[in-house]
Amino acid sequence: MQVVSAYYPISLDEIHTKISRKNHRKGRYKKLNFQYALFNNNLPENIKEIINDFGEKVVQVDGEIPPDSPVKDNDRFLFISYDQSIWTHGLHKYPAKFFPELPRWLIKRYSKENDMILDPFSGSGTTNIEALLNRRHSVGIDVDPFSRFLSKIKTNPLKPEELLTTKKILIESVIKYHPQKVSVSDIPAFPYRDNWFKKEIIDELAYLKKTINNLDASDDVKHFYQICLSSIIRSVSNADDNCTRTVIRKKLNKIVEPADALKRFTETILVNVPKTIEFSKICPVDITATFPENMDARNIDYPENHFDLAVTSPPYANAVDYPRTHQLEIYWLGIANGSLTPIKRKHIGTESVSVDNYKTLHHINIPEADKVISKIYEKDERRAFIAYKFLQDMELNLRECYRVLKNDGRYILVVGNNKIRGELFENWKYIMLLAEKVGFKIEKYFASEIIRHFIKVPREERINTDWIVVLKK
Numbered sequence: 001m002q003v004v005s006a007y008y009p010i011s012l013d014e015i016h017t018k019i020s021r022k023n024h025r026k027g028r029y030k031k032l033n034f035q036y037a038l039f040n041n042n043l044p045e046n047i048k049e050i051i052n053d054f055g056e057k058v059v060q061v062d063g064e065i066p067p068d069s070p071v072k073d074n075d076r077f078l079f080i081s082y083d084q085s086i087w088t089h090g091l092h093k094y095p096a097k098f099f100p101e102l103p104r105w106l107i108k109r110y111s112k113e114n115d116m117i118l119d120p121f122s123g124s125g126t127t128n129i130e131a132l133l134n135r136r137h138s139v140g141i142d143v144d145p146f147s148r149f150l151s152k153i154k155t156n157p158l159k160p161e162e163l164l165t166t167k168k169i170l171i172e173s174v175i176k177y178h179p180q181k182v183s184v185s186d187i188p189a190f191p192y193r194d195n196w197f198k199k200e201i202i203d204e205l206a207y208l209k210k211t212i213n214n215l216d217a218s219d220d221v222k223h224f225y226q227i228c229l230s231s232i233i234r235s236v237s238n239a240d241d242n243c244t245r246t247v248i249r250k251k252l253n254k255i256v257e258p259a260d261a262l263k264r265f266t267e268t269i270l271v272n273v274p275k276t277i278e279f280s281k282i283c284p285v286d287i288t289a290t291f292p293e294n295m296d297a298r299n300i301d302y303p304e305n306h307f308d309l310a311v312t313s314p315p316y317a318n319a320v321d322y323p324r325t326h327q328l329e330i331y332w333l334g335i336a337n338g339s340l341t342p343i344k345r346k347h348i349g350t351e352s353v354s355v356d357n358y359k360t361l362h363h364i365n366i367p368e369a370d371k372v373i374s375k376i377y378e379k380d381e382r383r384a385f386i387a388y389k390f391l392q393d394m395e396l397n398l399r400e401c402y403r404v405l406k407n408d409g410r411y412i413l414v415v416g417n418n419k420i421r422g423e424l425f426e427n428w429k430y431i432m433l434l435a436e437k438v439g440f441k442i443e444k445y446f447a448s449e450i451i452r453h454f455i456k457v458p459r460e461e462r463i464n465t466d467w468i469v470v471l472k473k
């Protein structure tokens with residue numbers, strides 16, 4: 001018989017103390033109480049001009065970005081975000097996620113109520129949540145099944161009473177946990193499962209999964225708790241919590257103890273049920289957010305002149321491997337149980353390319369980009385093809401967005417640069433040149449210096465620059 005030891009039952013008091021300690025820490029970074037009060041330099045109270053470490057003038061915006069704030073080409077902004085975990089925004093980590101103030105600002109600035117908004121690379125649905133709460137219909141396209149599952153849950157209002165009753169039942173079940181309540185058939189099979197997780201954690205996750213599935217509740221509510229469960233999986237696995245790839249690093253010395261999955265899940269639902277209730281109360285019922293299955297940003301199955309505005313942050317070449325980021329979550333959710341290659345192949349920027357393709361050097365016919373692709377080719381033929389293929393795919397996406405946008409409609413892309421085999425790959429510049437090729441006019445471009453979360457980069461590079469490119473049909 002298994003030794004249950006001092007780990008179970010978990011202490012609810014301990015979890016409540018942890019949550020209030022975290023809330024206390026957050027409370028110290030209070031948002032400025034601004035709202036358009038003007039200083040003598042005519043800037044709203046939450047906006048000031050500063051000089052960054054490189055001697056450049058930067059406009060620092062603390063919190064909400066005023067929709068009509070003046071923007072000139074090449075302006076640099078530093079946006080300080082406070083809303084990353086309000087409502088359903090913070091339900092799950094997602095690499096290169098928008099901070100909500102950014103799509104909110106762009107949506108308010110460039111569209112009106114009841115308009116139709118598109119995010120062709122919708123990721124965790126940040127654009128769609130903001131469109132919804134600002135009374136705009138939206139469509140989010142993403143080839144990744146995990147992304148669509150997550151986005152649907154985050155944009156779906158739930159009944160507060162049902163959430164509160166089920167939360168109580170789940171917590172009672174967690175307190176009653178015993179490893180003997182888990183049978184082999186409750187545990188999903190997937191590659192290297194017993195390397196990724198400790199035995200006790202596998203049992204706890206299987207118990208939580210079974211308890212959620214057995215709830216006497218609507219599918220929507222069960223899906224919400226499945227995402228809560230998914231959100232703790234990386235932290236209780238043996239993999240590094242802060243890396244976009246799912247990897248075990250021996251040096252990290254990560255400690256996961258029995259009962260950690262039960263504790264973290266309880267903490268997560270205690271925090272997220274109230275936030276989701278808050279979201280559900282303000283969520284309009286007559287506005288739609290749709291995430292079509294089997295759609296691709298290169299082949300948008302909507303008619304011409306359908307959308308008023310598109311806002312997105314596309315993937316990059318050779319950067320985040322999204323299916324690999326969420327592989328443990330995908331396995332536990334039952335979205336896949338074996339090879340991730342079929343999902344990976346659909347991704348723009350994917351590393352899953354075949355040898356036949358990269359034997360020769362390809363040109364995109366944008367001299368600035370072709371020069372860099374040739375340099376990469378000298379070092380690494382495969383990566384040169386990945387870079388070329390990325391731009392070719394982005395051209396297809398730009399064509400599709402041009403087609404589905406109404407005349408005068410805008411396509412706004414938030415794009416950073418990246419390095420491929422040591423060569424600077426200026427995505428935003430190449431995308432602007434491709435956009436002109438497909439017929440867009442470049443209305444504006446400006447920079448946002450952002451503090452990246454989740455993606456692990458050396459300290460001195462923590463502040464990156466994203467370019468915001470406003471294209472007009």
Ligand SMILES: C[S@@+](CC[C@H](N)C(=O)[O-])C[C@H]1O[C@@H](n2cnc3c(N)ncnc32)[C@H](O)[C@@H]1O
Pocket residue numbers: 094095096097098120121122123124125126127141142143144147295296297298312313314315322346347348349
């Ligand atoms: C930078 S993320 C978007 C993050 C999003 N802005 C957010 O706030 O969560 C880029 C997304 O593009 C998706 N993607 C990659 N290739 C795609 C394709 N061919 N069609 C649609 N989506 C794709 C990836 O799955 C990923 O979710």
